[in-house]
Amino acid sequence: xxxxxxxxxxxxxxxxxxxxxxxxxxxxxxxxxxxxxxxxxxxxxxxxxxxxxxxxxxxxxxxxxxxxxxxxxxxxxxxxxxxxxxxxxxxxxxxxxxxxxxxxxxxxxxxxxxxxxxxxxxxxxxxxxxxxxxxxxxxxxxxxxxxxxxxxxxxxxxxxxxxxxxxxxxxxxxxxxxxxxxxxxxxxxxxxxxxxxxxxxxxxxxxxxxxx
Numbered sequence: 272x273x274x275x276x277x278x279x280x281x282x283x284x285x286x287x288x289x290x291x292x293x294x295x296x297x298x299x300x301x302x303x304x305x306x307x308x309x310x311x312x313x314x315x316x317x318x319x320x321x322x323x324x325x326x327x328x329x330x331x332x333x334x335x336x337x338x339x340x341x342x343x344x345x346x347x348x349x350x351x352x353x354x355x356x357x358x359x360x361x362x363x364x365x366x367x368x369x370x371x372x373x374x375x376x377x378x379x380x381x382x383x384x385x386x387x388x389x390x391x392x393x394x395x396x397x398x399x400x401x402x403x404x405x406x407x408x409x410x411x412x413x414x415x416x417x418x419x420x421x422x423x424x425x426x427x428x429x430x431x432x433x434x435x436x437x438x439x440x441x442x443x444x445x446x447x448x449x450x451x452x453x454x455x456x457x458x459x460x461x462x463x464x465x466x467x468x469x470x471x472x473x474x475x476x477x478x479x480x481x482x483x
Contacts, residue, residue, distance in 0.1 A: 273418040275396055277463065280315045282308040284371075285334035287465055290422065293321045294394025301393040303327045303413070303422055304335040304465065305342045307373070312342065327391060328352040329424030330407035331360030332437070333367040333376060335465060340364075340377040349382035351391050354402050357409025358384075360439070385411050398422075401452050405445020406433030414456065423462045427453060429470040432481045449482060 274295045282289045283306045291312070293300035300321035305312055316323050323346055328336050330353045343350050353361075360367075361379040368376030385391070389400040391413065398413040406425045410433075413422040425433035427449050435442040453462075458473025475482055 275415055275418045280312055282306045283334045287334040294396045297394035299324045299394035301325050301327045304329055305338040306334040307338045309338045309342050326350045330410040331357035336379055337376045340379045351383040352385045353411045354409035355384040357407055403448035403452055405441050405448055408439040419460045421462045423464050425465040428464045428467050
């Protein structure tokens, strides 16, 4: 049985599924995609009695990365991810904030860029990193094989896929990545997207209009 636990903490007006993932053995945690509403995330970690040891970022859009620099500074923990393909996007976070009327957003330089084949640890847990561009050039997915669980950001949703009409978007590339990297993980794999409910890869393979 896996020691992985996940709590979803919706943040920002975009209702983005920020999450806290932790290892029940050590109670060490990662905060994934802290787009904003940092007091809510900090309070949730406290309530769960976990110790955040790092921040993981799937990609550079404001609803996923907008609060990361401030949270890292507040908690004195490093930021890992995304892929360096999102470097310009992360540097441009303040401009993204202005576009959506969100003040105080800071640019972000991660402590560690991630690439296909890397692993990240949370306590004693180990996640495989997949690079799945298309929604954003540097988008990564975090896969926990023992639990058959993945944090997929804005690649695939229940019944849909990530939008590709934003700068750096590429629909064909996104679909290729989902079909070649995510679906082969297996039908029973549970996935937590950046928006909406969790789903399984089997369900999406069978009924997602973008993948059928």
